Amino acid sequence: MEGGIFLTAYVDPGAGGLLLQIIFGGLAGLAVVIKLQWSRIAGFFRRKSR
Amino acid sequence: LTRFRRNPASFRDPDASVFHHGDRVLRAFQNAGKKRYDEFSASGLPEKWTAGGSLLPSSPLSDEERERFAPGAPLLLEHPRIPFLSWCYEWSFEMLRAAALLELDLFLEALEKDFLLKDATPYNVQFRGTDPVHIDVTSFARREEGSPWLAYGQFCHLFLNPLLLSASTGIPFTSRLRGSLGGISPGETRKLLPWYRRGIFLDVTLQAWAQRSFSRSDSSLSRLKKEAPVRRESLARTGRRLRRIIHRLRRPNPGRGWSRYEDEKIYSAEGAEFKDAFVDRWCGSFAPSTVWDLGCNTGRYSRIAARHADHVLAVDASSETIDELFLALRGEGNRTVQCLVMDLADPSPARGWAGREREAFTDRGKPGLLLALALFHHLRIAAGIPLRESLPWMAKRAEKAILEFVPKEDRMARRLLQWREDIFDDYTAEGFESELKKSHRILERAAIPGTGRVLYAVEAEGQKSRR
Numbered sequence: 349m350e351g352g353i354f355l356t357a358y359v360d361p362g363a364g365g366l367l368l369q370i371i372f373g374g375l376a377g378l379a380v381v382i383k384l385q386w387s388r389i390a391g392f393f394r395r396k397s398r
Numbered sequence: 399l400t401r402f403r404r405n406p407a408s409f410r411d412p413d414a415s416v417f418h419h420g421d422r423v424l425r426a427f428q429n430a431g432k433k434r435y436d437e438f439s440a441s442g443l444p445e446k447w448t449a450g451g452s453l454l455p456s457s458p459l460s461d462e463e464r465e466r467f468a469p470g471a472p473l474l475l476e477h478p479r480i481p482f483l484s485w486c487y488e489w490s491f492e493m494l495r496a497a498a499l500l501e502l503d504l505f506l507e508a509l510e511k512d513f514l515l516k517d518a519t520p521y522n523v524q525f526r527g528t529d530p531v532h533i534d535v536t537s538f539a540r541r542e543e544g545s546p547w548l549a550y551g552q553f554c555h556l557f558l559n560p561l562l563l564s565a566s567t568g569i570p571f572t573s574r575l576r577g578s579l580g581g582i583s584p585g586e587t588r589k590l591l592p593w594y595r596r597g598i599f600l601d602v603t604l605q606a607w608a609q610r611s612f613s614r615s616d617s618s619l620s621r622l623k624k625e626a627p628v629r630r631e632s633l634a635r636t637g638r639r640l641r642r643i644i645h646r647l648r649r650p651n652p653g654r655g656w657s658r659y660e661d662e663k664i665y666s667a668e669g670a671e672f673k674d675a676f677v678d679r680w681c682g683s684f685a686p687s688t689v690w691d692l693g694c695n696t697g698r699y700s701r702i703a704a705r706h707a708d709h710v711l712a713v714d715a716s717s718e719t720i721d722e723l724f725l726a727l728r729g730e731g732n733r734t735v736q737c738l739v740m741d742l743a744d745p746s747p748a749r750g751w752a753g754r755e756r757e758a759f760t761d762r763g764k765p766g767l768l769l770a771l772a773l774f775h776h777l778r779i780a781a782g783i784p785l786r787e788s789l790p791w792m793a794k795r796a797e798k799a800i801l802e803f804v805p806k807e808d809r810m811a812r813r814l815l816q817w818r819e820d821i822f823d824d825y826t827a828e829g830f831e832s833e834l835k836k837s838h839r840i841l842e843r844a845a846i847p848g849t850g851r852v853l854y855a856v857e858a859e860g861q862k863s864r865r
Contacts, residue, residue: 359609359612360551361551361555361580361583361609362548362549362550362551362552362555363551363608363609363612364551364584364605364606364607364608364609364610364612365546365547365550365551365554365584365605365608365609366546366548366550366551366612366619366622367608367609367611367612367622368550368600368601368604368605368608369546369547369550369628369632369633369636370546370622370626370628371604371608372600372628372632372635372636373546373626373627373628373629373632374629374632376625376626376627377626377628379626380617380622380625380626381626384611384612384615384617385611385615
């Protein structure tokens with residue numbers, strides 16, 4: 349788990365549930381979720397190529 | 399002077415809080431809380447739900463009382479008292495399911511009128527008999543356009559996941575919920591359930607994933623509300639899906655509870671009749687308003703006590719036994735007996751913030767009459783608690799009691815001894831009586847025909863005898 353204990357303590361245990369409802373919300377929600385994930389993926393590659 | 403105190407669990411809501419004045423339960427509102435309450439009342443829902451029994455009634459107090467109890471508060475409500483407060487770690491599977499379905503029904507109905515259930519926790523549900531009732535009228539607020547259901551995660555932690563785990567593994571959720579007031583997370587549930595189990599993909603597997611990935615994103619609730627508003631219909635779909643999943647779950651170990659009937663088969667027809675009559679006669683004579691039946695088993699004597707009392711608390715350590723009893727009582731329409739799952743050798747401790755949010759079992763009241771029928775041999779032999787401990791514990795909580803002593807020679811006691819060394823020298827009829835007499839006067843002592851068991855009707859020393 350990259351998040352680690354420190355970070356987990358700062359995340360509301362219901363946060364995943366909110367994200368889930370947004371995914372179910374339809375295309376707009378899905379786009380937002382992909383966007384959230386996208387920045388992670390992009391960041392990952394940027395770090396690699398540097 | 400009547401004691402006035404704030405409910406130790408009522409500090410989370412800045413707009414309303416619960417107070418007690420003697421036996422009375424009062425809820426004081428601040429301006430924002432009153433506004434929310436007025437809006438919600440205007441929807442007609444509280445009135446309808448109160449009439450239907452799903453919401454605890456509230457009646458506004460007069461200006462005079464408001465000024466006396468809560469000066470400055472714009473609104474003061476009074477609620478009727480719940481006979482005995484119980485928490486979800488003292489419920490059986492069917493009790494938690496009933497509470498979950500109640501919360502979802504309220505959620506869905508409120509949603510139609512554009513209100514959202516802000517908290518979805520079993521700590522907002524209490525039982526009157528076998529009927530679950532929502533006790534917090536401040537749980538509902540106008541839905542903000544685009545807002546997700548903020549209490550969805552809480553619902554999963556405290557209702558869905560415990561029910562899923564229990565149904566799937568047969569392991570009661572009670573010890574787990576007692577251990578953590580926050581419930582069971584989707585991540586934990588996912589690890590404990592087989593991945594192919596039906597109905598868990600969205601709310602468990604996917605939610606666990608979303609939780610993990612969310613913890614690394616830099617988004618926020620306010621941003622998401624704007625960028626990806628959740629429509630009302632989508633919320634309703636979530637509610638209906640949860641309802642369907644929970645409705646379909648199969649209760650763990652059905653039929654296992656009935657095996658406890660064996661305990662009662664020990665009596666011949668004559669013996670059973672004798673014991674029934676003894677309990678019935680003394681319940682009538684003591685005429686208590688509340689009864690605790692500790693070690694209630696199939697609830698046979700709880701039902702007898704219910705003929706004479708306003709409220710009977712039926713306590714048993716076995717979750718399956720309580721499930722059977724709960725369903726049976728509900729079928730009978732019995733509104734007097736309330737069920738509770740608890741091991742008497744390890745009664746619920748105080749829990750929560752500062753150890754004061756959820757009171758310990760023994761701090762939640764005293765019964766007018768205590769039934770402990772065929773209980774002490776379990777405590778002595780199985781749990782290792784000597785009579786010099788168990789009888790004073792009982793004596794402290796009950797001025798009047800009906801007790802049954804089961805001697806070591808009894809078939810059921812022998813079974814308890816079967817795989818143990820007999821180190822229970824104190825456990826004799828004489829030992830039982832002499833310990834009992836330290837606090838209570840024996841009003842009647844009767845051997846049950848066909849067994850070596852003895853029934854006692856006792857009253858605390860110093861009580862004025864009415865006979």
